[in-house]
Amino acid sequence: MGITKVFFFLxxxxxxxxxxxxxxxxxxxxxxTSPNGQFIGINNYINILSRKEVLNLENFPIPPLGALIHNxxxxxxxxxxxxxxxxxxxxxxxxxxxGTIIKSIxxxxxxxxLIVGGLLxxxxxxxxxxxxxxxxxxLGIKSLSKxxxxxxDTALFALILGSVWLWTGxxxxxxxxxxxxIPKEIEEASMVDGANPIQRFFYIIxxxxxxxxxxxxxxTFIFELKTFDIVYISTRGGPGDxxxxxxxxxxxxxxxxxxxxxxxxVAVFLTLLTLIPAFLMIRQYIKT
Amino acid sequence: xxxxxxxxxxxxxxxxxxTVGGLVVGGVAGYYLRKPEVIREVSTVTTTVKEVTTPTIxxxxxxxxxxxxxxxxxxxxxxxxxxxxxxxxxxxxxxxxICIRTPDLVPIISSMxxxxxxxxxVIFTWWKWLYTNQAKGGHLIDVSDLFEGEKPYLLPGMYERxxxxxxxxxxxHAGQKVRSCLWYRKSFFKEHGLTLPKSWDDxxxxxxxxSEISGIKAPIVNGNGxxxxxxxxxxxVILLTYGGYELHEGLARGKVKWTDEQVKKVLSEHYxxxxxxxxxxxxxxxxxxxxxxxxxxxxxxxxxxxxxVKDPSDVGLLLLPEQKSIAYTxxxxxxxxxxxxxxxxxALLKYFLSKEGGALQVKQGGxxxxxxxxxxxxxxxxxxxxxxxxxNLKVAVSPIEGSxxxxxxxxxxxxxxxxxxxxxKLDSVLEDLQKAAEExxxx
Numbered sequence: 001m002g003i004t005k006v007f008f009f010l011x012x013x014x015x016x017x018x019x020x021x022x023x024x025x026x027x028x029x030x031x032x033t034s035p036n037g038q039f040i041g042i043n044n045y046i047n048i049l050s051r052k053e054v055l056n057l058e059n060f061p062i063p064p065l066g067a068l069i070h071n072x073x074x075x076x077x078x079x080x081x082x083x084x085x086x087x088x089x090x091x092x093x094x095x096x097x098x099g100t101i102i103k104s105i106x107x108x109x110x111x112x113x114l115i116v117g118g119l120l121x122x123x124x125x126x127x128x129x130x131x132x133x134x135x136x137x138x139l140g141i142k143s144l145s146k147x148x149x150x151x152x153d154t155a156l157f158a159l160i161l162g163s164v165w166l167w168t169g170x171x172x173x174x175x176x177x178x179x180x181x182i183p184k185e186i187e188e189a190s191m192v193d194g195a196n197p198i199q200r201f202f203y204i205i206x207x208x209x210x211x212x213x214x215x216x217x218x219x220t221f222i223f224e225l226k227t228f229d230i231v232y233i234s235t236r237g238g239p240g241d242x243x244x245x246x247x248x249x250x251x252x253x254x255x256x257x258x259x260x261x262x263x264x265x266v267a268v269f270l271t272l273l274t275l276i277p278a279f280l281m282i283r284q285y286i287k288t
Numbered sequence: 289x290x291x292x293x294x295x296x297x298x299x300x301x302x303x304x305x306x307t308v309g310g311l312v313v314g315g316v317a318g319y320y321l322r323k324p325e326v327i328r329e330v331s332t333v334t335t336t337v338k339e340v341t342t343p344t345i346x347x348x349x350x351x352x353x354x355x356x357x358x359x360x361x362x363x364x365x366x367x368x369x370x371x372x373x374x375x376x377x378x379x380x381x382x383x384x385x386i387c388i389r390t391p392d393l394v395p396i397i398s399s400m401x402x403x404x405x406x407x408x409x410v411i412f413t414w415w416k417w418l419y420t421n422q423a424k425g426g427h428l429i430d431v432s433d434l435f436e437g438e439k440p441y442l443l444p445g446m447y448e449r450x451x452x453x454x455x456x457x458x459x460x461h462a463g464q465k466v467r468s469c470l471w472y473r474k475s476f477f478k479e480h481g482l483t484l485p486k487s488w489d490d491x492x493x494x495x496x497x498x499s500e501i502s503g504i505k506a507p508i509v510n511g512n513g514x515x516x517x518x519x520x521x522x523x524x525v526i527l528l529t530y531g532g533y534e535l536h537e538g539l540a541r542g543k544v545k546w547t548d549e550q551v552k553k554v555l556s557e558h559y560x561x562x563x564x565x566x567x568x569x570x571x572x573x574x575x576x577x578x579x580x581x582x583x584x585x586x587x588x589x590x591x592x593x594x595x596x597v598k599d600p601s602d603v604g605l606l607l608l609p610e611q612k613s614i615a616y617t618x619x620x621x622x623x624x625x626x627x628x629x630x631x632x633x634x635a636l637l638k639y640f641l642s643k644e645g646g647a648l649q650v651k652q653g654g655x656x657x658x659x660x661x662x663x664x665x666x667x668x669x670x671x672x673x674x675x676x677x678x679x680n681l682k683v684a685v686s687p688i689e690g691s692x693x694x695x696x697x698x699x700x701x702x703x704x705x706x707x708x709x710x711x712x713k714l715d716s717v718l719e720d721l722q723k724a725a726e727e728x729x730x731x
Contacts, residue, residue: 126570238703240702
């Protein structure tokens with residue numbers, strides 16, 4: 001029996017070792033070495049964190065603020081907004097006639113490839129074809145009826161808002177599925193007790209959706225840290241690094257600068273950033 | 289319990305003996321019945337074949353198939369295809385064309401060359417930095433000998449573009465494109481009584497005059513794609529015209545600092561004042577249509593624009609009066625050391641460099657010669673008109689955007705738009721560019 005177990009276990013171990021464990025350790029190793037292979041401790045990390053494209057508070061609060069701050073801003077704006085919208089739409093549309101069609105339309109943003117999504121964001125925020133500048137022009141707000149992605153003060157926010165549209169569909173679908181799982185009896189009992197819709201939302205639905213919220217929060221957070229395609233296709237991190245993100249910076253170091261050590265350092269840094277909240281959330285999830 | 293059938297010692301011996309015997313017999317038979325060895329080097333085929341075959345049986349050496357990595361997908365392919373077909377006949381080779389555009393080529397060759405492998409035998413690139421890095425890394429075949437006897441026929445400055453430490457590792461493509469220049473629509477200028485400038489002041493006056501034309505959105509359209517093409521091109525034009533060939537070359541080769549006073553002076557006097565005449569960044573292909581319908585008067589772009597408009601004869605090249613040199617695309621071919629067919633690869637490079645290769649390429653339209661000895665009547669009329677204007681201008685070493693490469697190029701793209709949105713940032717932009725250039729150059 002022992003040999004049989006090993007026999008079935010071995011292919012997975014070999015594949016994971018070759019394609020995951022070895023590259024992972026190689027990346028970590030690269031992040032501690034110089035291009036000529038010398039061990040240099042945490043010098044790469046110090047070097048990366050001292051670069052203006054990673055951390056730059058000279059212009060605070062106007063971007064460019066560095067990829068690290070941009071990722072943080074992305075998280076602070078995108079995470080609550082996309083989860084809130086996903087939840088609200090899921091709750092509002094669950095018993096509405098034609099709600100499924102509206103949900104499908106919202107989910108379109110999630111279905112399209114992110115590269116296409118990036119292009120759509122770019123065109124939506126460009127003056128001329130863009131719907132957003134046109135909207136603000138109608139409202140008479142001149143400062144926002146411009147090409148958002150061409151100006152450092154608006155480029156990052158254009159991408160964040162665009163990505164909210166792309167990602168809300170994901171949260172909407174997860175919440176919709178979770179809402180179906182809430183027993184009707186509980187809601188009916190609360191109605192008998194005289195709870196109004198708002199009370200039902202806050203005291204019945206929201207607590208019961210807590211495990212799902214943890215999942216969506218984690219998935220959304222990881223999406224935010226990994227953001228690459230949208231930025232690459234819309235602004236390439238510009239103007240003047242005003243919309244640079246860590247994932248894009250890693251790509252530029254690796255495949256434009258051919259500086260694999262710096263790229264590996266950003267990759268490890270990014271992985272650590274992802275792991276910390278993921279670990280906390282999993283722990284919380286287990287407790288729950 | 290099942291009864292286990294054991295193999296006795298005698299049977300084992302039969303199996304082992306039979307296998308060994310079979311291998312020996314097969315090996316001997318294979319040795320005597322084998323096909324003559326085909327040697328790739330055409331020049332040595334005769335002697336080698338004589339050793340293994342009888343003289344009465346004529347043996348044709350196998351045709352070598354070269355994998356050629358080009359950069360012309362879709363509709364662009366038919367313009368290059370005639371060269372492929374012609375070279376196949378003339379060089380008695382087969383060609384397996386694969387389209388990999390330069391940005392996609394970078395990760396491939398940067399991982400393959402260091403381990404001694406290559407995705408192709410002959411490779412095309414439009415980035416100087418990619419070529420320079422691979423040449424300096426010792427990955428490319430020295431092709432200096434291919435230029436012997438050809439240098440006098442090349443455009444001024446064309447050969448120098450491919451020289452690294454005294455040797456050339458690439459040849460220019462048979463047909464070149466003017467990369468950095470300004471274009472206008474002749475009928476638009478005629479309709480509004482506009483004349484081509486004779487000095488810098490004239491040029492600024494022209495832009496002011498255009499600004500006042502009813503219906504015009506901006507005098508210069510700011511074409512933008514995944515890179516700010518119009519601003520990049522204008523930067524080259526300004527540096528070459530008001531800084532000169534040497535300053536531009538110094539920047540392209542990393543020998544002049546971006547923070548140099550002369551660079552600052554040229555840019556602050558000639559580049560920054562132009563930015564206010566540029567439109568907002570506009571998707572560069574749709575910008576052609578907008579330019580054509582009269583929303584804008586001037587479009588900084590490459591000579592491929594003539595193939596993208598409704599009436600190519602209506603397109604005029606606007607050279608600044610003081611302009612003595614011009615940036616072409618860096619389009620070139622190189623052969624990696626790791627090719628199995630170095631002689632055939634060099635023969636193909638020689639063909640691309642040759643007069644006949646050049647004539648055939650420019651005949652297809654959309655290309656300008658890399659040489660001066662190609663009969664002008666081979667060129668289609670639109671290209672001929674451009675050619676007459678640029679043939680005596682010195683060819684810049686490379687467009688700035690592809691010169692140093694890596695992070696520098698990304699910084700350049702990103703900072704162009706920043707500078708357009710906030711021209712007061714010139715000093716910090718130049719510092720940023722210099723820092724990126726230094727980082728790239730020290731690698």
